[in-house]
Amino acid sequence: MSSKRLIYLPLGGAGEIGMNCYVYGYGAPDNERLIVVDIGVAFPDMDGTPGVDLILPDIAWLEERKTRIEAVFITHAHEDHVGAIGHLFERLGQPAVYARAFTSNIARGKLAEYGYSDKVVKTVSKWPETVTAGPFTVGFLPISHSIPESSSLVIDTPEGRVIHTGDFKIDHNPLVGEAFDPDLWAEVAAPGVKALICDSTNVFNTHEGRSESTLGPAIVELISAQRGMVVATTFASNVARVKTLAEAGEAAGRSICLMGRAMRRMIEASVDTGVLSSFPKVVSPEDAMAMPRDNVMLIVTGSQGERRAASAQLANGKYQGVVLKDGDLFLFSSKTIPGNEKGVIRIINQFSEMGVDVVDDSNGKYHVSGHANRPDIEYMQKLVKPQIVIPMHGEHRHLREMVKIAKGNRFQSILAPNGMMVNLGGNEPSVAGYVETGRTYLDGSAQVGALDGVVRDRIRMALNGHVTVTLILDDENEPLGEPWCEIMGLAQTGRSRAPLVEVLEADLDQFINRASEATLADDDKLEQQLKKIVRQTALDEIGKKPEVTVVISRLSA
Template sequence: MSSDRLIYLPLGGAGEIGMNCYVYGYGPADQERLILVDLGVTFPDMDGSPGVNLILPDIAWLEERKDRLEAIFITHAHEDHVGAVGHLYERLGAPVYARAFTANIARGKLEEYGLSEKVVRTVSAWPETVQAGPFSVGFLPISHSIPESAGLVIDSPAGRVVHTGDFKLDKTPLVGEPWDPDLWGSVAKDGVKALICDSTNVFSPEAGRSEASIGDQLESLVDEAPGMVVATTFASNVARVKTLAEAGHRAGRSICLMGRAMRRMIEAAIETGVLSDFPTVVPVEDARNIPRENLMLLVTGSQGERRAASAQLANGKYNGISLKEGDLFLFSSKTIPGNERGVIRIMNQFSEMGVDVVDDRGGRYHVSGHANRPDLVEMHKVMHPEMVIPMHGEHRHLREHAKLAESNGYTSAIAVNGTMLDLGGHAPKVCGFVETGRTYLDGTVQIGALDGIVRDRIRMALNGHVLVTVIVDEDDEVLGDPWCELRGLAETGRSNAPLVDCLEEDLSQFIGRAGAKTLRDDDKLEGELKKIVRQTTQNEIGKKPEVTVVISRLVG
């Protein structure tokens, strides 16, 4: 009996939506040869990660075993699947495989970091396969909200695993390949050991709708608008951008793309042959001189991103163009949970200008790129695997998907980030746990989520900060009085005296009665000064601030 095992280990994307990063391995325990599926990012928020640029998966476990990593496979070009390639590639070093459109985007991300685009290798769709150690991997076309999405057929000596990636069952997606149940069924005819399956929309009870179903509504909306029309959607949703552009073109409007990400996606789609008949667009310089009623802008920023074109327009003006009363702004997108505050802020800013804001309206102007509950059931039936392992979802999504699979006779297991499953038997079995977390891109530096940097930033934001400076001479005598500088704290408190005066008075009194032993010991002196600052500030204004003490000693 073989001692080899087939393992599945999510490092991101399981227990959360975004930051997809999944490891598969085959071989003897703790000696498996490995492949990585997707290397994505998620986005920070001001509440939990203020000042952070991006959040990346914690790949420390994989980096320690990079000599066993055969290859990286990217299912599609959304940021939560490919966005970390440029940031983390040097720590892994394995070749990257993707289909043409995704490869184009991945090469651009490597180029931003001065890395060779040659490490990305373009692969055609199934039945072409890539041999990566004990694995044979093929890209199985599937419809999604971005061109050339693919599930992965992962063959190993222990059997066939199908990793769906993100998908929807759309037979008329307008751009990209349609859902082909016969193709997927042919992959399953000889048996599928495990289906690793997208869980994002497991709570949506109705079957998903096609991208083709919203074109008429969009066209009517644009055609009836009296002023300028501005529409935002995910930059990567090339089909939607095309549908919007065609609606504007048929309404007799000039089309202008605003936002680097949107222009980049359309360029990549044209370069790789995914898109061949996109309506003519005008540069923003020309758009400024076109009558409002004849102009339609397609802009980035559907999720309320502060630096994107939508937010800039909401702030007043962007690239010389501003909105005014009678114009129309359309959100042709769904707001991702957690982004509501930013989107609503922009909506209100436009409303104050007199701009008519139109949102998703229950699906009239947007359809999801993910499979709903009935679609998941259909995928299970088509693939008929021995086991269904839910991925890409919060814990509640994974649990509901597992219950759905089990109710239809499939074995299942919930594997959140860091949970290693052995897929080699007839049912999934937990065979280990890996410590996982998050890596923050903070400016240009990668830091660990547990390093304390962001924690300190949050504490300062919540509690304010006091800087205390003390000068001590050669005889361990304090020169003058300590002085304080305050940031983010009320100037006066219960005593009606300036807070800084209260602090400096209490610190001076302590210094006056402190013993020689305390004044000679920097650590002890610092601790006592911090305690007094926090006590006084708590008494005066009900806050315990972060405190920095600077002790300067004069040397004779």
């Protein structure tokens, strides 16, 4: 029996949708050589992570083992798969990064922001070209998704072949990028597959997935019926959809204008890497505004309600000189990701107040998902015929349902959420241990741990308000004047009808005047008592217990 093992460890993306980061290792226990698959981000919201810029996977376990990391492999260029590469590259020990041309273009841009050379990212051609990384041989197997050059990874190991699907759908005519090739997949699976690590995002959708090529006619029909300006939004990375929208607008006799930095960046990267051989002619916002409104179609960023994107700016009134008016049409050619509903609904209502008609994806005519539905997932499993199926890229309920499907199809399966290390060796998968996982917040330019208390304190201040108490004592512990308070985020007056600040200061002054010498001499005891009085008085006056900061200054002769 071998003393070495093959492990799989998700650090993000298994138990959530987004922030993908997966680790494979082979070697003696606790001394495996490692490869990392994807290093993505999740996006914050004002309810749970106020003020945070991005959410990154917690890579503390990897950082401690960075000398054992052979390479990083990026399956595709969506932010939840490549968005953290620049932020975390130093902590990973700056290993080689491998990706296909389009993804390499995006990854290089992210690393360049941190001063890294273009040479860090190695561009790899599609299967059968492979890369050797320690005990692993890895190839990029084309798969259809909603961004160019998406690839599954064929990972050959001493324990057998592993296929990591990445995000995928079964699309035989995706318009941009490679079509799904069942013959190639059957060929790759023919030698036998130890484990299939499989996208589970749409496992509850029982309808067969639709091709990107089915959307064009319906969008042309919609645009042709409009008499005002038409604006459409989708994911900037969905280059095929951007092209579909642009071609539909052109077919309806409109000039096309792209708005939003991310949108232009993705189209430029597609042209530079040969993903796009043609794209309708585009005009500048200035030229678009000089044209009759019924001759213009804008394609803009912000399909998820992002506050700084073009869609939100247009909803606020104006963006780059463009103002929407009564009779214009705004099309969401996208699905709202769970958690983003508030931002999208806010924009829809703002447009409604302007008289702009909004069309979303509720009827399914203007958007198709980039993820495999249940029939496609089952097709993938039966095509590959793996010994083991492990679900990833999904919430816990998605992972659990995928395990049921796999076992129903007589494949071994195990539910492995973030932090569960699985031993893929032997005759069946087993739990090899657990790793502490969580989230790292990019807060401005600083990375802070989810348990560091920064965001927790921010939420508590937002919920409860804040009071600062300042007290000055002399070297004999005698107060120099009364304590004074400053309040933030609290009502100015309470039940007594007197200003809250005055009530707080009066109660604090009473305490100071009767406090013992020992209390006045002990900063810790004094601070504790002052906080207690402020919170109790505020509760009596306004029904809130605020966060309290006490500043005690001692002046000597």
